[in-house]
Amino acid sequence: MSAPGVAGDAIAGAGPALTPLRLASFARYPRVRHGITGRVHGLWREGDTSYATGGDPARVFDNRRAWGVRIGVDAERIVAVRQVHGNTVDSVDASARGRGARALDAARVPAADALLTAAADTPLLLGFADCTPLLFHDPARDVVGLAHAGWRGTVADIAGETVRAMSARFGSAPGDIVAGIGPAIGRCCYMVDQPVTDAWHALGVADETVLEEIAPVAGRRQWRFDLARANRLLLERAGVRPEQIEDTAICTSCNVEAFPSHRAQQGQAGRFAAIISLIGND
Numbered sequence: 001m002s003a004p005g006v007a008g009d010a011i012a013g014a015g016p017a018l019t020p021l022r023l024a025s026f027a028r029y030p031r032v033r034h035g036i037t038g039r040v041h042g043l044w045r046e047g048d049t050s051y052a053t054g055g056d057p058a059r060v061f062d063n064r065r066a067w068g069v070r071i072g073v074d075a076e077r078i079v080a081v082r083q084v085h086g087n088t089v090d091s092v093d094a095s096a097r098g099r100g101a102r103a104l105d106a107a108r109v110p111a112a113d114a115l116l117t118a119a120a121d122t123p124l125l126l127g128f129a130d131c132t133p134l135l136f137h138d139p140a141r142d143v144v145g146l147a148h149a150g151w152r153g154t155v156a157d158i159a160g161e162t163v164r165a166m167s168a169r170f171g172s173a174p175g176d177i178v179a180g181i182g183p184a185i186g187r188c189c190y191m192v193d194q195p196v197t198d199a200w201h202a203l204g205v206a207d208e209t210v211l212e213e214i215a216p217v218a219g220r221r222q223w224r225f226d227l228a229r230a231n232r233l234l235l236e237r238a239g240v241r242p243e244q245i246e247d248t249a250i251c252t253s254c255n256v257e258a259f260p261s262h263r264a265q266q267g268q269a270g271r272f273a274a275i276i277s278l279i280g281n282d
């Protein structure tokens, strides 16, 4: 695993060095291309990849294209969704290529927080700035996927919903699925209050470590919430084998120089992207 956006292997004439973060467990599959982008000072808005943060769409596209070159995907073919902190899983085929590549047009781009495809050369992209990126691959059925799990998506079990959608729509056996947990705000930096803890407990996952109560703040009870662990437990409950889940264990807030962090940047953050694609034979 290498940190993204760290100088050292710039392509001559290509501007700043872009080094996407990769998961070792995904890199072993030759048909899968994937990468997680980061903050890069030489790029517009430090590499923001989102059309939802109010920037110039042409420059967002240029950032995506720059990262796409390094990951090996065509930015014109990227498929995205309008992320709404829900648990809807959108499945696409090759006819969706380019849907969300240049804009998040509400008439064309559905609201969802997970994407799946079995189509080659149809790269999927979701954006993040503290929420948990989840990556999926089923090498038996040749399916790839992504999910976006902030606290709302986590307590709505988008992790489990994505696994179940892979089974229902593509015939995946959960035990075949390889999953990755990307950089997200860590338990070191993420405090939540009672509505979040109530929603977590309502899922009925038996675990004593996802939440840790700390001293009250302004008279309100507060807990540390371990989003990565919560999502790992939900993946395991859905049937993903523990040894097939790789966690990057990177806190975006502690590593705000490398990744945008909504909390560390007081809401002014851009979005980094998780991108995944199957490569075809054509």
Ligand SMILES: [Zn+2]
Pocket (backbone or CB within 6 Å): 185, 186, 187, 188, 189, 251, 252, 253, 254, 255
């Ligand atoms: Zn932290």
